[in-house]
Amino acid sequence: MxxxxxxxxxxxxxxxxxxxxxxxxxxxxxxxxxxxxxxxxxxxxxxxxxxxxxxxxxxxxxxxxxxxxxRTSGIERLPSPREGHTRVRVEAGHDWDALVAYAVDEGLSGIVAMSGIPGTVGASPVQNIGAYGQEIVETLVEVDLIDEATGEVSTVPADELALGFRTSVLKNHYGSVAARSAVVLSVTLELREVGHGEYTLSGAQLRQALGVAEGEGVTLRRVRDTVLQTRARKGMVLDDPDPDTHSAGSFFQNAIVSASFARTLPPECPRWPLPQHDAPEPADLVIPLAAYDGFVPAPVSVQPDVKVSAAWLIEHAGLGKGFRLPRSRAGLSTKHALALTNRGGATAEEIAELARYIQQRVQAEFGLILQPEPVVFGVEI
Incomplete structure (x- = not known):
């Protein structure tokens, strides 16, 4: 060993x-x-x-x-049963952004909006990583897992992972344990073959981030370059001399709230309805003839939950970019209020103390508790 x-x-x-x-x-x-x-x-x-x-x-x-x-690595290209698509099986330790760069070089779309996200491929399905409206759930076919309970290796389809907004059955959310204790060995994605010419973006959030009109063509290279530049401006691309990048990226998840709760927030708070990937079709209403009394109940309108900007909530709770607690070596990034950073020599407890303070301020101001996104091990928030 x-x-x-x-x-x-x-x-x-x-x-x-x-x-x-x-x-x-x-x-x-x-x-x-x-x-x-x-x-x-x-x-x-x-x-x-x-x-x-x-x-x-x-x-x-x-x-x-x-x-x-x-520290495993490697990409294997596989055929897809869908015309115009290809599959890639990637080892868990492979660098995530290196995979995105490979896809762009090969003319494959589906993950380019997640350029610059640090970490390894094996972590990507654990919290269903995403950026600019694009998520792993849209391209993930299956994962190879080894389960702690049995030590057995198996191939598990994506639809058995309960992928949701920054979650899956594999994720240890803070304060709870994963529904399935297992380690990802490899990930298989299905990507669309678009080549190196222009193609049409389908996501409104990504079009907005790129300043692209609906129906306007873009290249994969343009999307990747723009996303990397945007992330770098926010301190979200690792750069050793820059303490703004000494972070875990977005420390808190964007909050998922009901549509009714979202209406209680200030109207200028950025929000996006969650995509209804797995929303069931409404069932047909059947009333037995013997029970029919001439009254048909009105259909129930179910509004999708809403994702609201955690960065906006933090800043508008009075904690601006660069905020630090007195004498602390941890602080908010000077470029992005959602990144908690080590400004030099900070302890884990200093970062946790800042996280707790942010949670308290946002809860007092807006009535919701922000949830940490990173894995937290050996320290309390």
């Missing part, structure tokens, strides 16, 4: 915090990853899988457990 000398997680996470585990394993092949997980699970000890470290807030204390570093 490829065991290595343990190092602090502070050197492996983009927030630059985290203590040292008792053991550390670096898995560079699928077989090494499977073997390591089975052996660690057999001991019953604490364990943590780390990919790119870009979505993890880890406590500063050393801990008696094993960290498994997923």
């Amino acid at each position: 490829p065991e290595i000398a343990p190092v602090p997680l502070a050197g492996l996470t983009t927030l630059r915090v985290g203590g040292t585990p008792a053991r550390m394993i670096e898995a560079r092949t699928r077989d090494e990853l499977v073997t390591a997980l089975r052996e660690v699970w057999a001991t019953g000890e604490a364990w943590l899988v780390v990919g790119g470290g870009s979505n993890l807030l880890a406590g500063d204390e050393s801990f008696d457990g094993t960290v498994i570093l997923v």
Whole structure:
């Protein structure tokens, strides 16, 4: 088993915090990853899988457990049963943005709006990553998983993962455990073959971000370049000298609220109706003739839930870009109010303290509690 000398997680996470585990394993092949997980699970000890470290807030204390570093990589192109599409099977440790760059070079659309998102491919279905209205759920076909309960490897269709807004059955939400304790070994996506010429964007949110009119043609390269430039302006593309990028990206999820609650928020608060990917068709109303009394009940109107901007809520709770608590080395990014950053030497507790303060202020001002997006390990929010 490829065991290595343990190092602090502070050197492996983009927030630059985290203590040292008792053991550390670096898995560079699928077989090494499977073997390591089975052996660690057999001991019953604490364990943590780390990919790119870009979505993890880890406590500063050393801990008696094993960290498994997923360093697998590789892209395999596969045929698709759908005309004009192709499939790619990608190992879990493969860099996510490297996959997006590959898709653009190959003329494949479906993930280009997620350019610049840090981390590894294996993490992408865990929280159904997305950006500018594009999400993994739209292209994901299946994943290969290894389950903790059995140690068995299986191929699981996307529709069995309960993919929702930044969630799945695989995600450990803060304060709860995953519905299915398993580790992703590979991901299979189905992408559309659009080539290197212009094609039409379907998403209104992406068109708005790019300043593209409905029906206007764009190239994959233009979309990727524009998204990367936009993310860089917000400090959301890793840049070692820039402390605004020493973050876990968006620390809080955009809030999902009912349409009625959204109407209680100020009208200038940005909001987007959630796409109804899995909304069932309305059932036919059947009234037995013997029970019919001449009255037909009115149909019930179900409005979709609404996604509202967490960054707007934070700023309008009085916490502007660059905000810091007194004497803290953690602060909001000077470029984006949704990123909690390590300004240099911050502890995990300082970042957690700032997160708690933000939650309290937003709740007091708007009546909702923002939920953290990263995996939180060994520290309380």
